[in-house]
Amino acid sequence: MTAKTIFIPHGGGPLPLLGDPQHAGLTAFLRTLPDRLPRPDAIVLISxxxxxxxxxxGGAEKPDMIYDYNGFPAETYEYRYDAPGAPALAAEVADHLAQAGVAARIDPDAGFDHGVFVPLMLMYPKADIPVLTVSLSSSLDAGLHLAEGKALSFLKERNVLILGSGLSFHNMRSFFRPTRESMVASENFHDWLVEILTSTGLTPAAREQALAAWDEAPDARVCQPREEHLLPLHVCAGFASAAGQTAEIIFDEPLIRHRAIAVLWQ
Incomplete structure (x- = not known):
């Protein structure tokens, strides 16, 4: 069994769980996504x-919930996703990141933020698969996140799911007030991103170079004013590059009137 690698959009706060019509396509996609995957023994999730x-x-045996949104119905602050953690796997990940020169630490109190529990409540509602959270670096350095993914490649022959949870378009002002310009920018950036991820004419080194310089892409900073929602894709892409996996776009639909993609590497 080999690892599966996926980048998914997790939507706006808890809206995918609330029947929001602008999230209907994403909600249906996340609910049915496990049908095309082997059931993993563990999920390594980058939010x-x-x-x-x-x-x-994350080093907790029983991670707690983090309701990192506000202004939503009371029920959204009572959601539970009681999947077990994976402390033994956490120690392995810490060791391999250290060997790769990527600074890391285990946090025994790390919990599940909404980038974790919202998609997993739809994908694996029984919460019976161990989940290990692995964070981004606040440096937001794209090359470092590609290296983070490569350091996780020791998992490539295991039955694990490497899951990056973000959004390929994350301009909050444009979400609240969509404009013709922001929707054109979304098209331009996503056309570039899909080409870079899937083109058979690119060498792995050229693809990594392009992703490292992602902010030079058309309308990149319109779509990602602060790139934390894109960088889980870089971690997945780094893992996939080291594991010899190729990308397929498995979701490409409007989300709050702007494109959102999901990517499967295998």
Whole structure:
């Protein structure tokens, strides 16, 4: 069994769980996504909402909930996703990141933010698969996140799911007030991103170079004013590059009137 690698959009706060019509396509996609995957023994999840000065690895046996949104119905602050953690796997990940020169630490109190529990409540509602959270670096350095993914490649022959949870378009002002310009920018950036991820004419080195310089892409900073929602894709892409996996776009639909993609590497 080999690892599967996926980058998914997790939507806006808890809206995918609330029947929001602008999230209907994403909600249906996440619910049916496990049908095309082998059931993993563990999930290693990189969330856009988890970062630190070094990479933070979740070390809790029973991670708690983090309701990192506001202004939503009371029920959304009572959601539970009681999947077990994976402390033994956390120690392995910490060791391999250290060997790769990527600064990291284990946090025994790390919990599940909404970039973790919202998609997993839809994908694996029984919460019976161990989940290990691995953070971003607050440096937001694209090359470092590609290296983070490569350091996780020791998992490539295991039955694990490497899951990056973010959004390929994350301009909050444009979400609340969509404009013709922001929607054109979304098209331009996503056309570039899909080409870079899937083109058979690119060598792995050229693809990594392009992703490292992602902010030079058309309308990149319109779509990602602060790139934390894109960088889980870089971690997945780094893992996939080291594991010899190729990318397929498995979701490409409007989300709040802007494109959102999901990528499967195998």
């Amino acid at each position: 856009a909402h988890h970062e630190g000065p070094e990479i933070i690895i």
